[in-house]
Amino acid sequence: MxxxxxxxxxxxxxxxxxxxxxxxxxxxxxxxxxxxxxxxYIRSLTSKPIGVNxxxxxxxxxxxxxxxxxxxxxxxxxxxxxxxxxxxPRWVVERAAASGRRVIVYHDVTSRRWAEKALxxxxxxxxxxxxxxxxxxxxxxxxxxxxxxSPLGKPMICAGGIGAPGDYAAVLDMGYxxxxxxxxxxxxxxxxxxxxxxxxxxxxxxxxxxLSERISGVPVSVIRTxxxxxxxxxxxxxxxxxxxxxxxxxxxxxIYALQAVWKLKRASxxxxxxxxxxxxxxxVDGIQDIRPAADIxxxxxxVEVSGSVG
Numbered sequence: 001m002x003x004x005x006x007x008x009x010x011x012x013x014x015x016x017x018x019x020x021x022x023x024x025x026x027x028x029x030x031x032x033x034x035x036x037x038x039x040x041y042i043r044s045l046t047s048k049p050i051g052v053n054x055x056x057x058x059x060x061x062x063x064x065x066x067x068x069x070x071x072x073x074x075x076x077x078x079x080x081x082x083x084x085x086x087x088x089p090r091w092v093v094e095r096a097a098a099s100g101r102r103v104i105v106y107h108d109v110t111s112r113r114w115a116e117k118a119l120x121x122x123x124x125x126x127x128x129x130x131x132x133x134x135x136x137x138x139x140x141x142x143x144x145x146x147x148x149x150s151p152l153g154k155p156m157i158c159a160g161g162i163g164a165p166g167d168y169a170a171v172l173d174m175g176y177x178x179x180x181x182x183x184x185x186x187x188x189x190x191x192x193x194x195x196x197x198x199x200x201x202x203x204x205x206x207x208x209x210x211l212s213e214r215i216s217g218v219p220v221s222v223i224r225t226x227x228x229x230x231x232x233x234x235x236x237x238x239x240x241x242x243x244x245x246x247x248x249x250x251x252x253x254x255i256y257a258l259q260a261v262w263k264l265k266r267a268s269x270x271x272x273x274x275x276x277x278x279x280x281x282x283x284v285d286g287i288q289d290i291r292p293a294a295d296i297x298x299x300x301x302x303v304e305v306s307g308s309v310g
Contacts, residue, residue, distance in 0.1 A: 001182045002135075003030040006192040007038055009185060009293060011045035016297035019081055021051040024070045031192070035070055039077045052079050056087035075099040083108065083127055090121035097122075106157065110138030112148045125155035127180055132161025134183050134281030137211070137221045146174050164286030165303045172303065179300075183280045188293045197278050198290055200225065206282040223278045 002023045010020035020042075027038040042050060052074045054067055071092060074082065078101065084092050085108035096103035106125045107118035115126055128145045129138040138145070142158050149156055158171040159180040168179050186193050187201045204223045211219035212228060222228060 001185065002026045004182075004186045004191055004193045004197075006031050006190075007033065007042045008045065008192070009188065009190040010050060011042045012188075012190040012293035013185065013297060014042075014048040014050050015046040016294040017048070017301055018297045019049055019051050020046075021053050021081075021083060022079075023053050024067075036073045036077065039074070039079065043077075049080050051081035051083055053083045053085065054092065055085050056089065056092060057085075058087060071095060075101065075103065080104060082106070084118075084123070085127075088121055089118055089123055093122040108159070109149070110145075111140065112152075115149050115152055115154075119152055119154065123154070125157065125177070126152075127157045127159050128176070130158065130160040132206075132282040133159050134209075134221045134279050134283075137219065137281065142171055142176075143174060146176060150175060161282050162286075163281075163283030165299045167283065167286055168300050169303045181283070181296075181300075183283045184287055184296060185293060186280070187287050187290050188296060189290060190293050200278045201280050201284050201287055202289065204280065204284040206285045209280060209282050209284065212277075221279065221281055223280050223284070225278065228277070 001021070003026050005021065005023045005026045007022075007027065010022055013020035022039065022042065024035055027033050028035050031038070033041065039050075052070070054071060056064070056067055058064055071082075072095075075096060080101070080103055082092060082096060082103060082105045084105060089105060089107045093105050096105055104124045105122075106127050107115075107121070107123045108127045108129050109115040109118055110129050118126065126149060128142070128149060129136070130140055130142045130145050131138055132142070137160060140148070142161065146156060146158075155177040156175075157178045157180050158174075158176040159182075162168055162171065162179045162181055163184050171179055183201060185191060187198050191198070200223050208224045209221050210224045210228065212222050
């Protein structure tokens with residue numbers, strides 16, 4: 001949930017009975033915390049389990065060293081749940097096992113190919129990112145992903161398109177073990193995102209979600225705003241050429257990543273006074289209000305207990 005997962009929101013989600021997940025760049029770069037101090041601040045707000053999300057792509061040695069430091073700190077601070085993305089999670093699984101503590105590791109996957117690689121890396125389960133997700137969305141529907149990945153025998157969490165309890169009931173009925181919510185929690189009272197961002201989520205519908213290459217070089221789900229319509233959603237011809245090159249794609253991705261963290265941070269904090277790059281998924285269809293995180297969790301927990309909504 002970069003850049004929206006402020007410590008108070010993470011703590012409120014966990015305190016309510018779900019698992020709030022820390023995004024280290026959000027915690028440190030956006031919200032200004034030293035990573036260890038930020039984790040301890042969250043712990044001062046809740047004693048319930050929290051998670052940490054680690055993007056482990058090896059596009060930059062400097063960034064990878066920082067990820068390794070974040071992992072070591074998370075393990076030292078007894079974080080019990082890790083979510084990895086964009087790389088081989090084996091080294092994370094091995095380092096977590098070497099800590100001597102029981103640490104659960106799930107990996108973001110968009111297809112069976114990546115799920116099989118993650119399975120070889122020893123992960124405990126999959127975050128199944130579908131074509132309705134915010135941020136870096138997948139290409140398959142929730143049903144297609146479940147059908148493709150269920151034979152692998154690991155728990156699966158549905159990520160994308162879940163903005164209301166009825167959406168959650170539907171994926172549980174498919175056989176998913178749970179759901180990962182992002183957009184729904186941006187429109188919560190505890191989230192520190194700018195009111196413009198929250199308003200854009202409440203006013204948007206699924207057809208307003210478009211894929212833009214102009215943020216990170218690969219398609220990212222954002223709300224179609226006048227700014228996005230004016231600037232377009234495709235990377236320029238030179239950028240596309242560099243992104244396709246075997247030697248240049250990692251450099252180009254690194255450049256885009258630096259731009260992305262800055263653009264998204266400014267949009268989240270300044271709203272329409274900056275630029276309307278508001279990440280969101282197609283779950284906006286089910287979001288019409290701003291509510292306390294505890295109320296959101298309670299509504300979804302009732303679905304899990306009863307198996308139905310109504």
